[in-house]
Amino acid sequence: MTKPAPEILRAAAPQPDGGGSDFAQLSRRIAAEGLLDRRPVYYAVRAGLVLFAFLDGWWALFALGDTWWQLALAAVMAGVFAQVGLLSHDLAHRQVFSRRLPSEVGGRIAANLLMGMSYGWWMNKHTRHHANPNHETRDPDVSPDLVVWSQRQARQASGLARFIGRRQAYLFFPLLLLEGLNLSFNSFRALRSPAVKRPLLEGVLLVVHFAAYFGLVFAALPLGKAVAFLAVHQALLGVYLGCVFAPNHKGMLMVTPEMRLDFLRRQVLTSRNVRGGLLLDAVMGGLNYQVEHHLFPSMPTPALGRAARITREFCAEKGIPYYETGLLRSYREILAHLHRTGEPIRSGG
Known part of the structure; x- marks a missing residue:
């Protein structure tokens, strides 16, 4: 779906019917169902479970002792850290609290202190993504850094991006092994950027996080196992986060x-929902309902499933293509897209 198909172009123009814009009509249906109401019990339970798993993981690090089974714990802790990141995502979108201050406090605790990622840097980047998803020049998530996301970007690529672009479909998942390190690097680098509103606070929280992170690992394990633990943990954290966000x-x-x-078509036509059950909802933190999340970013996670049914019916009424597929199929589509976009580089264009 990288080139607009004829049916997409026909659906691109809104069709007002006297009841306001298409998005306004959909919003009224969503609001009438109470789907934008806060879910404090859900988030209290979810945050409690994530925090318990986080603390229990560090206890297990010392309980297991000097054994290579620690690498299995590193894999589990990668999942726990990713869940902390998904919780900070919901806090940033004010899904948990309606007011800015508690959302920012909770977001910085989750992102900076527990996960080791700058809340301010990620918030700025993610806000720009939501405003212009999949826009070649405005969405930072599809900027041609190491991977090119369109053939126009491929024709303009140079250096490392051009080298990787030739075989990026094969390198995509291996590159995710470095995403955890990339998040940490960009978090510290962003502290000098005006985009981060509280650089001193965020910097202190990041330093405390990594001092505790490295201190606990090296205190519990001999050097070789400690390094292996960190490598497995950071690599799988990157893979987990990449596999959650890429299908969107x-x-x-x-x-x-x-x-x-x-607005409605910009969000629907650029987003993909991923079918699954309650387990997938938990693993992806509700981001498998990407269409609805982009239309209503402050909607609490447990309301997204019902919102998806309403939105799917509404899009059918308006003739707007609404796309959802299975998880494995979404990955195949991503790799096929990457292979297509790298063609100008392979052909010397």
């Missing part, structure tokens, strides 16, 4: 500066 938009419609889409 990658391989869907890429928006070019020439295209004109209203």
Whole structure:
């Protein structure tokens, strides 16, 4: 879906019917169901379980002692850290609290202190992504850094991006092994950016996190096992986060500066929902309902499933393509997209 198909172009123009914009009509249906109401019990239970798993993991590090079974714990802790990150995502979108201050306090505790990622840096980047998903020049998530996301980017690529672009479909998942390190690097680098509103506070929290992180691992394990633990943990954290976020938009419609889409269509046509059950909802933190999350970012996670049914029916009424698929199929589509976008580099274009 990287090139706008004819049916997508026909659906791109909103069709007002006297009841306001299409998005306004959908919003009224969503609000009437109470799907934007806060879910304090859900988030209290979820945060409690994540915090318990986080603390229990560090207790297990010392309980297990000098054994290579620690690498299994590192894999489990990668999942726990990712869940902390998903919780900070919900806090940033004010899904947990309606007010800014408690959302920011909770977000910085979860992201900076517990996970080791700058809340301010990620918030700025993620806000720009939500405003212009899959936009070639405005969405930082599809900027041509190491991977090119459109053939136009491929034709303009140089250096390492051009080298990787030739075989990026094969390198995509291996590159995710470095994503954990990339998040840490960008978090510290962003402390010098005006985008981070509380650089001193965030910097202190990051330093405390990594001092405790490295201190606990090296205190519990001999050098070789400690290094192996850190490597496995950071690598699998990157893979987990990449596998959660990649299906959301990658391989869907890429928006070019020439295209004109209203808010509803811009969010629906560039997003992919991933079918699954309660387990997938938990693993992906509700981001498998990406269409609804982009339309209603402050909607609590447990309301997204019901919102998806309403949105799917509404899009059918309006003739707007609404896409959802299985998890494995989404990965195949991502890799096929990456292979297509790298073609100009392979052909010397």
